[in-house]
Amino acid sequence: MTDFLTQALNTVFAPFKNNASVIGFATVKVGGEPQTIKVTSNIVTTDFIKVALDKIPDKTLAEVGDEIKYTVTFVNNSSVDLYDVKIVDTISPMTTLVADSIIPVPQPGETLETGVTIISASETKAGSVPKGQSATLEYQVTVNQGAAGDIINNGTATIKFKDCKDHEYSGSTNPSQAITTVITADLQVVQSADKTFVTENNEEVVYTLVIKNTGSIKITDITVTNPIPQGMTYKQNSTLKNDTLPLTDENPADGINIGDLNPSDTYKIQFSVTVSL
Incomplete structure (x- = not known):
């Protein structure tokens, strides 16, 4: 029997019953002894x-x-x-x-x-x-x-x-x-760049990746990989992780491990490339 049932059934199942009694004294004969008058009411039941x-x-x-x-x-x-x-x-x-x-x-x-x-x-x-x-x-x-x-x-x-x-x-x-x-295990990654076009050789473009745990459980040992497009070259020592200095030389094309993310947590990676025109 569960604790719920044990506690729930620990009671008395009889209805409430109530009645009253009245007692009084009366002298029927002059000079006589008082007589006891006692009556009991009907019983009232309350379920x-x-x-x-x-x-x-x-x-x-x-x-x-x-x-x-x-x-x-x-x-x-x-x-x-x-x-x-x-x-x-x-x-x-x-x-x-x-x-x-x-x-x-x-x-x-x-x-x-x-x-x-x-x-x-x-x-x-x-x-x-x-x-x-x-x-x-x-x-x-x-x-x-x-x-x-x-x-x-x-x-x-x-x-x-x-x-x-x-x-x-x-x-x-x-x-x-x-x-x-x-329980859902899911990640979201959104990428943006500081420029929508370039005009010069060796011009620099800064990319930002925002990774978010959109699931309901912790996700561990997360690796972020971002191949560098042809015509672009990773700029050495340009990677910034979670806005925390110093800059590192971790090339996103090789994969960057960001560790673990709890539900709703985010992690940001920034890196730069140069273009060949």
Whole structure:
């Protein structure tokens, strides 16, 4: 049993019952002894509704194409039995529901968006969750191509119950949220030059490369390579890395190792070439 269930079921499922008693004294005969008058009121019963919902993914980190299994657990801590209990869950647009993965099998016409009826293991009637019992819903999704960032899913449960006077009521739980982060490993490189044209032999052009980690995880041992076009010559000792002096003689045509980049980090390389006209 999970910690959630252990804590959720640690309660008493009896309704609140309250009654009053009245005591007084009366002398019926003159000079006689007082008599004790004691009466007890009727018992007033007050039921309570206390439910819990917990949604857990089997992965907190996932890649494109991975399957994520969600387990949604509903616990009835109330003093009454609940019926017609359904889990309502809208899946993220970054995922696709795996066909036939919903357990229990939805009733005809049911979907996750409209609500899927659940049932306690001890029951035979769909939607029944007696006091002190729990029920679960499971389903799987696939992470779509292009998904990035956090996959956020919110689930709620809808319930029905009758109080001690046999009046029917309905309600719903607070949402339970599950988050899975999509792991992406990607780099972006943008190149620019300080000139759009040259007119003289041996004229110098300064190139700037900006490398950015656009993924969600750290990328290590990054090497940047920039072949020098024909008609251009790398200018010795012209490489500036991340605006940090001194200049170096690292020719980008041979590859420049810039180490590691954390998500959203950038690294800048500048170097100069001369042209032959």
